[in-house]
Amino acid sequence: xxxxxLPKWVDYGLLPALxxxxxxxxxxxxxxxxxxxxxxxxxxxxxxxxxxxxxxGFTLFYTTNFIFTGxxxxxxxxxxxxxxxGEGQAYIGGLGIAxxxxxxxxxxxxxxxxxxxxxxxxxxxxxxxxxxAYLQAKRGSHIVITTIMFNFIATTLMVYxxxxxxxxxxxxxxxxxxxTEGGQLPLLRNIWPSLDLGQSPVNLSFFLxxxxxxxxxxxxxxxxxxxEIRAFGANPTASVYAGISPVRITVITMxxxxxxxxxMGMNEVMGSQNRLLLDFTAGYGFVGIAVALMGRGHPIGIIxxxxxxxxxxxxxxxxxxxxxxxxxxxxxxIQALVILFAGALENLFRPAVVAFFNRFSDEAAA
Amino acid sequence: MFEDIILILxxxxxxxxxxxxxxxxxxxxxxxxxxxxxLEGKMLGAAFAAGAAAYMTGSPWMGLLAGIIVSVMLAIxxxxxxxxxxxxxxVAGVAINFxxxxxxxxxxxxxxxxxxxxxxxxxxxxxxxITLPFAEALQDVPFVGPIYHDLISGHNxxxxxxxVMVPLTWWIVFRTRFGLRLRAVGESPAAxxxxxxxxxxxxxxxxxxxxxxxxxxGTYLAIAQSAGFIKDMSAGKGFIAxxxxxxxxxxxxxxxFTCLLFGFLDALAIRMQGxxxxxxxxxxxQVFQALPYVxxxxxxxxxxxxxxxxKASGIPYVKExx
Numbered sequence: 001x002x003x004x005x006l007p008k009w010v011d012y013g014l015l016p017a018l019x020x021x022x023x024x025x026x027x028x029x030x031x032x033x034x035x036x037x038x039x040x041x042x043x044x045x046x047x048x049x050x051x052x053x054x055x056x057g058f059t060l061f062y063t064t065n066f067i068f069t070g071x072x073x074x075x076x077x078x079x080x081x082x083x084x085x086g087e088g089q090a091y092i093g094g095l096g097i098a099x100x101x102x103x104x105x106x107x108x109x110x111x112x113x114x115x116x117x118x119x120x121x122x123x124x125x126x127x128x129x130x131x132x133a134y135l136q137a138k139r140g141s142h143i144v145i146t147t148i149m150f151n152f153i154a155t156t157l158m159v160y161x162x163x164x165x166x167x168x169x170x171x172x173x174x175x176x177x178x179x180t181e182g183g184q185l186p187l188l189r190n191i192w193p194s195l196d197l198g199q200s201p202v203n204l205s206f207f208l209x210x211x212x213x214x215x216x217x218x219x220x221x222x223x224x225x226x227x228e229i230r231a232f233g234a235n236p237t238a239s240v241y242a243g244i245s246p247v248r249i250t251v252i253t254m255x256x257x258x259x260x261x262x263x264m265g266m267n268e269v270m271g272s273q274n275r276l277l278l279d280f281t282a283g284y285g286f287v288g289i290a291v292a293l294m295g296r297g298h299p300i301g302i303i304x305x306x307x308x309x310x311x312x313x314x315x316x317x318x319x320x321x322x323x324x325x326x327x328x329x330x331x332x333x334i335q336a337l338v339i340l341f342a343g344a345l346e347n348l349f350r351p352a353v354v355a356f357f358n359r360f361s362d363e364a365a366a
Numbered sequence: 367m368f369e370d371i372i373l374i375l376x377x378x379x380x381x382x383x384x385x386x387x388x389x390x391x392x393x394x395x396x397x398x399x400x401x402x403x404x405l406e407g408k409m410l411g412a413a414f415a416a417g418a419a420a421y422m423t424g425s426p427w428m429g430l431l432a433g434i435i436v437s438v439m440l441a442i443x444x445x446x447x448x449x450x451x452x453x454x455x456x457v458a459g460v461a462i463n464f465x466x467x468x469x470x471x472x473x474x475x476x477x478x479x480x481x482x483x484x485x486x487x488x489x490x491x492x493x494x495x496i497t498l499p500f501a502e503a504l505q506d507v508p509f510v511g512p513i514y515h516d517l518i519s520g521h522n523x524x525x526x527x528x529x530v531m532v533p534l535t536w537w538i539v540f541r542t543r544f545g546l547r548l549r550a551v552g553e554s555p556a557a558x559x560x561x562x563x564x565x566x567x568x569x570x571x572x573x574x575x576x577x578x579x580x581x582x583x584g585t586y587l588a589i590a591q592s593a594g595f596i597k598d599m600s601a602g603k604g605f606i607a608x609x610x611x612x613x614x615x616x617x618x619x620x621x622x623f624t625c626l627l628f629g630f631l632d633a634l635a636i637r638m639q640g641x642x643x644x645x646x647x648x649x650x651x652q653v654f655q656a657l658p659y660v661x662x663x664x665x666x667x668x669x670x671x672x673x674x675x676x677k678a679s680g681i682p683y684v685k686e687x688x
Contacts, residue, residue: 030469034476082456084403131663141666142675144456145612148403148605149659149666156656164650289460327475329482332468336461344447344458 048318049311057200063310069288072261080233085147087285088154093262096124098276105183125262133254203271213299382629388607391579398572404462406604412584414470417484417595434581441577452682552676609662
């Protein structure tokens with residue numbers, strides 16, 4: 001171990017933990033500012049997310065969303081691309097899933113519809129990432145800005161489609177009709193009634209998310225394409241000399257990223273609400289950035305980070321219910337602080353930790 | 367017809383004002399090399415602070431002050447993360463947006479108990495509309511009268527201030543020593559550093575100026591345009607301002623025209639709701655709403671001119687290798 005380097009467990013374990021503790025400490029201060037007891041709040045959040053069957057079900061339901069959007073951001077990160085458009089890609093992906101469900105739910109069982117929905121969601125999500133990817137690769141337009149713009153274009157497009165095209169006649173609500181049984185993924189509470197998941201909407205797409213994690217791991221670390229993606233992300237100039245086409249890698253990576261984001265609708269649209277609703281993405285796409293950062297871009301890390309954010313979501317809902325002075329917006333604040341400390345202020349504690357370990361290794365050497 | 371045009375242009379001015387403040391705010395930050403997608407959050411934070419402070423004190427000026435303070439505080443967090451800690455500027459911006467979205471509603475509910483709103487303000491606690499001199503007298507003069515009385519006169523102070531900020535920003539950026547250094551630090555921080563000027567301090571000043579202007583934008587939303595803070599009232603305006611900044615190629619006067627264009631689209635969308643255009647039929651409101659973003663993407667694609675950002679934008683400056 002040379003000077004300035006840290007053991008792996010410090011880099012991947014201790015530093016993220018320190019960042020999280022800082023984020024939670026500041027969140028605690030916010031609770032104090034409102035005039036409530038932060039320890040009481042922590043107790044309710046823990047109980048709400050893991051204390052009983054229904055809570056666990058909800059936690060896993062939210063976790064599923066975050067795995068998809070987190071993987072989407074992470075894959076793009078490996079190619080050095082910042083895909084901030086997960087929100088829009090997930091939204092349009094939901095449209096693809098809804099179209100598949102609306103078309104097939106009356107004719108075939110859910111597992112056939114589900115296959116079409118997976119293809120639809122991934123294709124639509126990928127398509128929404130295509131133009132920003134192409135513009136980045138061919139014309140050098142910055143992908144952060146174009147994907148932000150595409151988020152807003154997605155929002156206006158969906159408002160139009162839901163209120164003018166997809167809304168059933170006679171309905172006032174801007175949403176599609178409810179899918180029949182052929183367009184609904186089975187809920188885990190119906191598959192395993194003995195698990196005591198209450199009324200929670202956790203469904204089969206939780207396992208889809210885990211399968212996708214394995215696929216992403218294989219893609220990034222075991223396939224030729226993944227090697228090219230990582231090489232391009234680490235050093236674009238060098239990778240060109242190695243015969244890797246920047247245009248090809250940029251476009252393909254963004255298509256994969258958009259497709260992953262698009263799959264989020266499997267959980268929300270086909271798994272739980274069984275229809276396409278306005279704003280069903282509810283910021284999950286943005287939180288994917290935090291999940292990817294915390295998970296250090298690795299599927300295992302992303303699963304752990306998703307469980308953390310899933311617990312925050314469900315725990316926050318419970319908290320708002322038990323202590324009405326703290327609204328659900330507390331979750332947004334905690335998320336913001338986690339993004340700030342684990343993302344932007346990533347290196348806040350690094351110098352101190354490095355100094356500590358250097359002194360340690362100096363002593364060992366002496 | 368003439369009256370319709372005056373009405374649309376009148377609301378164009380009102381709708382452009384927050385965009386213009388936020389756009390000029392972004393200009394200072396981005397010209398110094400700090401990418402700022404947190405304009406939205408700073409506006410929202412300022413709007414809440416302005417609404418709350420104006421309600422508590424009954425004075426719009428205290429509202430403005432509070433709005434600026436909160437916005438500058440958020441800007442300094444952004445600056446600390448991106449300048450001192452050399453963190454990812456986009457991630458810092460996302461965090462600022464989330465922080466503002468959550469804190470405003472959380473604190474609003476805890477303090478005022480009105481579902482995240484601040485209480486309705488009396489007219490004395492707001493920036494009231496100003497009638498310019500001779501506006502009444504000239505009202506009946508044909509053509510000039512309506513333009514002066516209905517279009518130019520009768521806005522609140524912040525509207526006029528936002529347009530005064532345009533030449534002022536131009537002067538600061540292109541005619542002062544600070545402005546020269548600001549532009550230099552966004553293109554080549556190493557050169558600025560070699561000349562013995564602190565990159566860090568220069569960028570902090572840029573980020574703080576950005577905070578001040580976002581403070582004006584947010585204050586305008588809460589206590590000039592409306593009578594209090596409403597949950598999520600910035601509603602993407604910070605991002606439209608960012609789009610306008612790119613569309614204007616990071617130049618103050620172009621920024622003004624772009625903000626007017628985007629404000630005009632917004633005014634048109636409101637005006638055209640449910641109305642038919644001869645020969646085309648009814649155009650969905652969403653077309654107008656999406657147009658600023660579509661235009662910006664088209665511009666970024668390089669089909670209508672080229673938008674080239676400051677060279678060092680988004681890259682943290684590392685003084686020495688360790």
